[in-house]
Amino acid sequence: MRTSFGRATIRTRLTLVMMSVVLLVLGFTGTLLILVDASSERERLLREVKSLSEVIETGSTAALAFRDSRALDELLASIGTIRSLAAACIYDETGMIVGSYLRTESPISCPPEPGSAGLESVGRNLWFRRVILLERRKIGTLVMVSDLTETYAKVRADIGVILVVLGLAAVLAFVLSGFAQRIISSPILRLASTARTVTHNRDTSIRASPESGAEMIDLIDSFNAMLAKIGEHDRERERLLQEARDAIRVRDDFMSIASHELRTPITPLKSQVQLIQRLVEKRQLASYPPERLESLLGVTDRQLSRLSSLVDDLLDVTRITAGRLELQRRAVRLGAVVRDVAERFLPQMGQFGSQVALELEDVEEGLWDRLRLEQVVTNLLTNALKYGEGKPVTLRTSTGLGSAVLTVQDRGLGVDPKDQAKIFERFERAVSSGHFGGLGLGLYITRQIVQAHEGEIGIESEPGKGSRFTVRLPLRRGREEREDLPRAIP
Amino acid sequence: MVRGIQRVSWMILLVARLTWAETQYSAEDVKCAYTLNFAKFIDWPPDVFGSPRDGFHICVPAQGAIADRMEALYSGQRVQNRAIELLKLSERDSWSRCQVAYLNGLAHGARERVLSALRGKPVLTIGESHEFNREGGVIQLRHAGVHIRFSVNLNAAEKARLRISSKLLKLAEEVR
Incomplete structure (x- = not known):
């Protein structure tokens, strides 16, 4: 699910992120400063109160011992100049107030009971109680009240300053995020515009112009690579x-x-x-x-x-x-196959008017499908006779580079070089069907049979001078697999 | 409001002080307490005490009414980190073994004789007669309404090698 932050523009998001980072960091720092400040101020007050209380204790023992309230009041009044001191009260050992100092503008008064010794925070006041000893005997209690109002006022002032700083920082972050947005999102907007142009014009040859920034360079490169790929696919x-x-x-x-x-x-x-x-x-x-x-x-x-x-x-x-052309491999001699096919053609020779010459070298026997080989020779010979224009046709067998080689040469029409590759394709022929009958499948089937025997077929031809088809059938495979013969045939 | 609270607290203080001075203690008790407290703010020369276990001798005329109060009040008390030993003496006894000699209750002549016998000895002498300081007594007590005030003869104290705390001197009505 998309949040409203997810739908916001980059500018809004940048602004929000920058402002929250700035405000969080400053807010955290400010709070920490205030806490540290307030704590150290409190510590300072406490130290002040403690040392004052020591002075008072030392100065008050005799007056307390001799029940001299006037002396106690004078003593307390003398330390009353300390600004943070709101009140100081001295109690005798029975808990009666025997001396006191009360700051005129302070609402603090001495409590009827001195309470137990120690430090206590009450509202905006720090209460400090100390037992007064004389020769290790408690002769009274000193209660001092420090006013924290000034400390609080200082903290309030600090908070004010930090709020002002936060406000200024927020404005600065807002302005800076504007600059950052220009740097970050304008290349993206330009890329988006390029993408729209590509879509609108259906033109994948357009390329996005380079931008600065590692991520943008990467993005632009990927975008252009994608356009190139799309163009290629098209x-x-x-x-x-x-x-x-x-x-x-x-x-x-x-x-x-x-x-x-x-x-x-x-x-x-x-x-x-x-x-x-x-x-x-x-x-x-x-x-x-x-x-x-x-x-x-x-x-x-x-x-x-x-x-x-x-x-x-x-x-x-x-x-x-x-893909269901299956070969019935047997040991076959190529010369014998050629001779048989040529003999079978004898009755039709007259029809074409061509002389067929056989130049058969003794070629080693190979493991081939005899009927398919006969088909190859038949097709090539038929073609030679068909397109031989009555001129002599030569069938030749030989051995070369570990292969049995069959060449069928005519001296007739020949094949145009641009058609030479085509004639082995399905349903193709170099000349129109009007002149010569047939489906135009002969050479296609021939090549498929030769290739099924791991062999190859090629043509050398010059228009008007005739064509020579050469078939090479590897002998090696036949020798290698002779032992496996019974198993090789299903 | 603030003034109201202040007024109330001042009244509390006033009442408390009146109570402190008047009702709880009799004049004799206060004098006993003062005598003990003086001892707490005065240093004796170290050679006064023989051993750390020696008591702190407070001497008082045996026939005076205050002797019994002192006996009652000082029992089990310590001062200068020593147990108080109250000695009830007569004019003829030797007062020089005392650290504090409370001489009120002696007749004029007897008091003068004791004082002159103690001159230069490290003994804190306390008395109530108007001439006590002038006669060479160290601390002279005076009734002032509900309060008891005191004055100090610093010269006599110095001769007796007693060091009186400034805290005590600050409370004195008069120091001569």
């Missing part, structure tokens, strides 16, 4: 937003490409299925020329293969995105 948010927008756009583009690609084989498939359906309805299937039927079914099979391959790619991307 830019980062903007970038992430842009990335997200781009990703959505890429995905939308991909969706349209994917639906188009998926639809492409469906149309001829449908027409072929309808043709066969018609032949069956008209019972002409048996009379249909077998070579034409074979060609029809061959086309159907290719379309289905293409559909299946598209769907496989999509499934792979989904697996990769979900």
Whole structure:
């Protein structure tokens, strides 16, 4: 809960704090001074009364012994000049008053009984009683009354002086707190104004100007650092937003490409299925020329293969995105994989018109997923044929720096340097989908597979002169884990 | 108010003093008390007392009425830190062993003889006759109304080697 002090301005708080400190200190000091003063004054009076009483005792013994009241009165009158003495009375041993001195303006009178010896404070008077002895026998009592009125008046005067000093100090503290406030709160007010400007203009490039004072320097530095951080976060948010927008756009583009690609084989498939359906309805299937039927079914099979391959790619991307790309590692020779894939492509070579040359060095076997490696070689070879413009394509295997190296080189279109990094991303390709079919997922999947094998893939390319893709797969890991093989495969 | 209180207190004082002087004590008692008090304000030469256990001798004529009062009043009293021994003497006795000689009650001739015998001896002589100081007595008592006053023959005291306190001298009516 906030107190009213907590809601007060710095000025009010400073003033209150300074004034209370000044008043407390001065008040305490003043009170102490008065107490010490009053106490020492009382002590002084007491000493005075005691020494007077000794004088009176000495002087009064004979007069008391001889019952000489006149002598006692004279004795007391002689010490009556002491200002603080209000009254002095002498009693004989039976308690009768035998001598007295009463200051004319004092209301004090001798009490009928002397009372017991000692010191007693009564109102504004100090009563001092002393037994008068003669040869160790009590022959009377002396009672002296000191008037403290003057002491009290002095204390009152002291209090007055201290009150005046307190008043002056309060005024001084008030004025000084004004100066202190200017020193302390104006930098804060300037900082607050900067903060308002930042909020109002939504401009985090504004900085608070430096102020003096260690705390203010710290505060201003923190404030500026905070502004810098906010600006940084704004830019980062903007970038992430842009990335997200781009990703959505890429995905939308991909969706349209994917639906188009998926639809492409469906149309001829449908027409072929309808043709066969018609032949069956008209019972002409048996009379249909077998070579034409074979060609029809061959086309159907290719379309289905293409559909299946598209769907496989999509499934792979989904697996990769979900982090579920699992490798079935076996001892594999890279050369053998390349040779198998190239042989499988032989029937399609004519379609692209490219010659495929194999330059296979004998590479040590590694622990790799054979099917995934085949996918890598297939994708790279497909791309080389697709973008090779019918020019020769070379597949090469070698060993370098503890890795098995596969290079796939074409002499076709090539990739623009600005697109070279992009082509390995999801749904990206360097050329528009109009010219070449496919989802643009091949290189993405390829790179993910290579990276899953702790390998790397790169491209060197010059537009118009062709591209060379290089895949490096480390051999070391395979050797190290060979003993653990049965356990490594779930 | 203040004056009223003062007046009342003065009246109290007055009454008290009258009482003090008159009613409580007889003249004989006062004289006994005075005699004792004189001894308290006078110093004797140290060779007067033989041993610390010696008594303080107050001598009085045996036939006087005051002798009995003194006997009654002084019994068990001490002065000069010594027990009082009251000696009732006659004119023919030796008075020189006394520290205080109360000579009232002796006939004129007898008193003169005792005084002359004591001249120069450390004995405090007290008497009431008008000529007592002049005869060489140290302290002479006088009735003054209700009060009893005294005068001192300082010369005689000095001859007797008695040192009288200034406090006592201050109270004396006359010092010669």
